[in-house]
Amino acid sequence: MRKARVTLLAMAALLCATPAAAVTPDRLFQPVGVWPAVGAALLRAWDALPAPPATWRAALLPAAAVGEPGRGRLVYGIPLTPSEGIYIRNPGEVWTTTEVIAALREAARLVRVRHPGGFDLVVGDIAMRGGGGFRPHKTHQTGLDADLRYYQTGIEPGDYSYHFVTEANFDTPRVWALLQALIEIDAADRIFMDVRHQRRLFQYATGELGLSRDDLYPILSYPHGGSRKDALVRHVRGHHNHLHVRFRAPLAHAVGALFTIDEAVTAQRELDLEELGRFDHVVRRGDTLGAIASLHAVDLGELRRWNHLGKRSILRPGKVIVVRRGSGGADDETMIP
Numbered sequence: 001m002r003k004a005r006v007t008l009l010a011m012a013a014l015l016c017a018t019p020a021a022a023v024t025p026d027r028l029f030q031p032v033g034v035w036p037a038v039g040a041a042l043l044r045a046w047d048a049l050p051a052p053p054a055t056w057r058a059a060l061l062p063a064a065a066v067g068e069p070g071r072g073r074l075v076y077g078i079p080l081t082p083s084e085g086i087y088i089r090n091p092g093e094v095w096t097t098t099e100v101i102a103a104l105r106e107a108a109r110l111v112r113v114r115h116p117g118g119f120d121l122v123v124g125d126i127a128m129r130g131g132g133g134f135r136p137h138k139t140h141q142t143g144l145d146a147d148l149r150y151y152q153t154g155i156e157p158g159d160y161s162y163h164f165v166t167e168a169n170f171d172t173p174r175v176w177a178l179l180q181a182l183i184e185i186d187a188a189d190r191i192f193m194d195v196r197h198q199r200r201l202f203q204y205a206t207g208e209l210g211l212s213r214d215d216l217y218p219i220l221s222y223p224h225g226g227s228r229k230d231a232l233v234r235h236v237r238g239h240h241n242h243l244h245v246r247f248r249a250p251l252a253h254a255v256g257a258l259f260t261i262d263e264a265v266t267a268q269r270e271l272d273l274e275e276l277g278r279f280d281h282v283v284r285r286g287d288t289l290g291a292i293a294s295l296h297a298v299d300l301g302e303l304r305r306w307n308h309l310g311k312r313s314i315l316r317p318g319k320v321i322v323v324r325r326g327s328g329g330a331d332d333e334t335m336i337p
């Protein structure tokens, strides 16, 4: 967050150089040479301030998408919560940002308005609290990727169980309405959908809706090769039974640019320790317990104890290592008379 502080100082410096400052009487200005010293003093004073609790920062800063969908984090994310028109399949795995939540709710509402019948938008995985990798996904790491169920015919509105998608039960008008809604609210950066479903949408749009091939060119990569990258909807294997939307979230990206991945981990860890009393480190390939201890600035022995691990325990990728607030070590105890 030092970057943020430097940005603030730069903005203050810029303000001093505005026309408003230029018309102030000359005697208010110090010789130019004094300003770098004032700047440095301000920066030192700022750094000396006690850090505000992480919960304050989380309340003040919007959720931040840090890094790439396939290697990133979500800082100060919020969970999608149940609302009219949305069904959440895995409540623990829908951490995201306000922009994504607003877009999902509005898209679900528009589909229900245009095609009454009470069908909810069924939301699968988005991201874990704090983002990062989780199985079986390669992306979904920054809170901006969401898996959605295709609308299906032949089932009751309240039926959220799993149904294999077939040609016969693919609800083309509603899936088209969802796509149209996402386009209208300019919410999607890209959408992954099996080319066979793209063909169904293409035939529906050119047939019943009377759209032209040119109209559809920027929307569907079908028929010009199912995975054309300049179309919004692309074919990526594994998207026959659910579609995947990567949301545009300018605010989350802007705040995310203030953090490196390591700073993101630290910021979320401080919040989790305050709010939950624990932080879950998900083991990645190449992690060692020693490296995890030093990354989170805790004692290796304590880390072993919290996780009931012996010296020979093997860390497998995907395993959760619990990090708690350290006891501060023996130094504190020796201070007690």
Ligand SMILES: [Zn+2]
Pocket: 137, 140, 145, 146, 147, 244
């Ligand atoms: Zn996905």
